[in-house]
Amino acid sequence: xxxxxxxxxxxxxNTRSILLLASFPLLVACILYGVQLILMGLGFMPGTxxxxxxxxxxxASWLGWTVPLAFAVAxxxxxxxxxxxxxxxxxxxxxxxxxxxxxxxxYNLLENLAISRGLRTPALRIIADDSLNAFATGLHEGxxxxxxxxxxxxxxxxxxxxxxxxxxxxxxxxxxxxxxxIASIFAGIxxxxxxxxxxxxxxxxxxxxxxxxxAMPLILIGIAFAVVGFALAIVVxxxxxxxxxxxxxxxxxxxxxxxxxxISALRKVEGRSSLKGPDELQQxxxxxxxxxxxxxxxxxxxxxxxxxxxxxxxFGGGRDPGPWSGDALGGPETSVPMTx
Numbered sequence: 001x002x003x004x005x006x007x008x009x010x011x012x013x014n015t016r017s018i019l020l021l022a023s024f025p026l027l028v029a030c031i032l033y034g035v036q037l038i039l040m041g042l043g044f045m046p047g048t049x050x051x052x053x054x055x056x057x058x059x060a061s062w063l064g065w066t067v068p069l070a071f072a073v074a075x076x077x078x079x080x081x082x083x084x085x086x087x088x089x090x091x092x093x094x095x096x097x098x099x100x101x102x103x104x105x106x107y108n109l110l111e112n113l114a115i116s117r118g119l120r121t122p123a124l125r126i127i128a129d130d131s132l133n134a135f136a137t138g139l140h141e142g143x144x145x146x147x148x149x150x151x152x153x154x155x156x157x158x159x160x161x162x163x164x165x166x167x168x169x170x171x172x173x174x175x176x177x178x179x180x181x182i183a184s185i186f187a188g189i190x191x192x193x194x195x196x197x198x199x200x201x202x203x204x205x206x207x208x209x210x211x212x213x214x215a216m217p218l219i220l221i222g223i224a225f226a227v228v229g230f231a232l233a234i235v236v237x238x239x240x241x242x243x244x245x246x247x248x249x250x251x252x253x254x255x256x257x258x259x260x261x262x263i264s265a266l267r268k269v270e271g272r273s274s275l276k277g278p279d280e281l282q283q284x285x286x287x288x289x290x291x292x293x294x295x296x297x298x299x300x301x302x303x304x305x306x307x308x309x310x311x312x313x314x315f316g317g318g319r320d321p322g323p324w325s326g327d328a329l330g331g332p333e334t335s336v337p338m339t340x
Contacts, residue, residue, distance in 0.1 A: 170251030
């Protein structure tokens with residue numbers, strides 16, 4: 001049954017997220033199995049000395065301890081993220097926390113939005129960067145933070161900036177940031193496993209390895225398992241991020257009652273959102289468009305601005321002013337530029 005209404009979309013989105021996250025352990029097991037076959041084929045792990053099927057069965061039996069080990073690493077990774085993720089994000093992006101005294105208009109916009117939903121106001125941070133972007137972080141109330149760039153504060157009108165803050169607050173309300181942190185932890189583990197594979201292949205010419213008569217088939221089958229698992233893990237993570245952006249846009253309209261402001265904000269952000277950060281952080285950005293198309297577009301973390309604008313005009317009743325030239329402030333006529 002198709003989702004009807006914003007809340008139903010949120011429920012449907014969360015259900016899909018649970019199912020997608022549940023697939024990560026299976027993908028981790030798939031990749032680990034591939035790695036074990038590769039290492040066995042390269043002689044770094046012992047084989048049975050018998051047929052290919054016996055070697056594959058032996059590698060499968062090792063999953064009984066390698067999979068729990070992988071998730072023990074995930075638990076440690078999660079603990080580090082729980083207590084130190086914001087400090088790491090601030091260090092990587094140069095974000096600094098601001099209070100009402102230094103950014104009164106910006107702080108008041110965020111506080112009013114939070115109060116309207118009975119929430120504790122998230123911390124507010126600013127990155128001294130000319131790009132137009134924003135993102136939310138945190139795992140629980142009291143730890144949530146919304147970060148905006150100086151560029152987006154300077155370029156957007158008051159109504160547009162309120163819409164952007166509402167978009168990020170919707171991610172907080174829907175617990176999107178928590179889901180994406182968990183997905184990032186799994187992705188981090190998968191990245192470590194992938195690095196193990198490449199390092200094993202890189203140093204496979206070294207001596208002291210066991211010979212295996214099934215070496216080539218084991219390596220080829222292992223690479224197939226690892227590549228499929230790694231590619232699917234990336235696709236799952238991209239799907240988690242993409243679907244949430246449409247819901248967050250709709251949530252911003254619900255909070256502000258101003259679809260035109262969200263649309264004009266997206267038009268200004270379009271093509272001007274480039275902000276440095278690790279892949280796990282970029283999937284949280286307001287916008288993160290690849291420079292290319294084709295396969296690069298397939299693995300994009302966000303839907304295109306055009307698709308998001310089309311959804312807002314179709315379902316939110318907003319007006320699309322078209323691409324922004326950058327020559328003058330756009331948006332609703334009643335809006336006024338923010339002062340910093």
